Amino acid sequence: MSARNDISMRQLRYFVAAAEHGQFSQAAIKVHVSQSAITTAVSQLEALLGVQLFERQPHGVKLTAEGHKFHQHARHILDTLQDAVSQPSFLSHSLHGTVRIGASYTVLGYYLPALLARFKRSYPQVEIDLVDMDRPTIEQGIVDTSLDLGLTIISNAGTTLPFERHVLMRSRRQLWLATEHPLMSAQAISLSDIADHAYILAKVDEGETSAMRYWRSVGLEPKVAFRTSSMEALRGLVAHGFGVTILSDMLYRPWSLEGRKIEARPITDVIPPMELGLIWRAGELSAVASAFQQFLISANEL
Numbered sequence: 001m002s003a004r005n006d007i008s009m010r011q012l013r014y015f016v017a018a019a020e021h022g023q024f025s026q027a028a029i030k031v032h033v034s035q036s037a038i039t040t041a042v043s044q045l046e047a048l049l050g051v052q053l054f055e056r057q058p059h060g061v062k063l064t065a066e067g068h069k070f071h072q073h074a075r076h077i078l079d080t081l082q083d084a085v086s087q088p089s090f091l092s093h094s095l096h097g098t099v100r101i102g103a104s105y106t107v108l109g110y111y112l113p114a115l116l117a118r119f120k121r122s123y124p125q126v127e128i129d130l131v132d133m134d135r136p137t138i139e140q141g142i143v144d145t146s147l148d149l150g151l152t153i154i155s156n157a158g159t160t161l162p163f164e165r166h167v168l169m170r171s172r173r174q175l176w177l178a179t180e181h182p183l184m185s186a187q188a189i190s191l192s193d194i195a196d197h198a199y200i201l202a203k204v205d206e207g208e209t210s211a212m213r214y215w216r217s218v219g220l221e222p223k224v225a226f227r228t229s230s231m232e233a234l235r236g237l238v239a240h241g242f243g244v245t246i247l248s249d250m251l252y253r254p255w256s257l258e259g260r261k262i263e264a265r266p267i268t269d270v271i272p273p274m275e276l277g278l279i280w281r282a283g284e285l286s287a288v289a290s291a292f293q294q295f296l297i298s299a300n301e302l
Contacts, residue, residue, distance in 0.1 A: 012078055239258070
């Protein structure tokens with residue numbers, strides 16, 4: 001029997017938590033164990049697989065190339081198990097109808113596709129009417145009942161509108177910069193340090209509004225060199241050293257389209273995470289909309 005058959009679901013859960021939080025301490029909080037339990041599980045996996053899964057860094061950990069590949073497999077295993085136990089198959093296969101969903105750019109591009117595929121495996125008779133919308137339009141669709149559910153950056157949403165909300169994930173914001181950027185040599189990086197350098201400002205999903213909110217809370221302004229609504233353009237500009245940016249880990253990719261490296265570093269100032277969530281009108285969900293709502297909530301509790 002191969003030693004790899006000794007890998008446990010617990011080890012996979014701890015590894016995935018570490019991969020998705022970038023810090024063993026934060027992963028431990030997520031799965032309610034000690035930091036040493038995370039460290040031990042990762043070390044055991046690396047020994048069993050014979051590869052290094054993480055690069056250890058002063059402020060956390062980063063997946064290696066082998067770690068990225070293993071993370072995809074581990075995430076798929078855990079997702080499949082979660083789907084298998086969350087809904088009896090005789091109920092999910094009998095449910096049919098259409099659920100109307102409005103989703104914003106970030107949700108559609110970086111969060112929803114894999115979850116939609118999982119939902120369709122569990123609920124093959126449910127049709128998904130999905131529309132790309134900005135947050136205000138999604139909120140209006142919930143209010144006027146043209147949408148059953150909305151998926152958007154709810155940290156930007158108003159608090160007085162007549163709908164329910166549920167945070168599905170919180171993604172920390174970090175500094176993105178080129179490998180050769182001067183800030184790479186800093187032991188700690190603050191917003192004050194970043195303000196001295198050219199800044200690339202993302203405009204997608206009200207990115208400019210949310211960014212200026214935390215910059216101005218400390219009495220600073222970024223030195224904006226470029227504004228863009230294209231994430232690939234932003235990655236290219238950062239990777240080529242035209243400026244730095246602050247964005248969430250959910251959006252982070254370590255390479256630009258040209259194959260240039262993009263680094264991510266924590267910031268010493270308290271910067272609120274990006275909150276992605278679900279909104280709906282209280283008490284007005286159909287059976288299929290309720291099934292999709294509960295699926296998303298349970299999928300993010302793993």
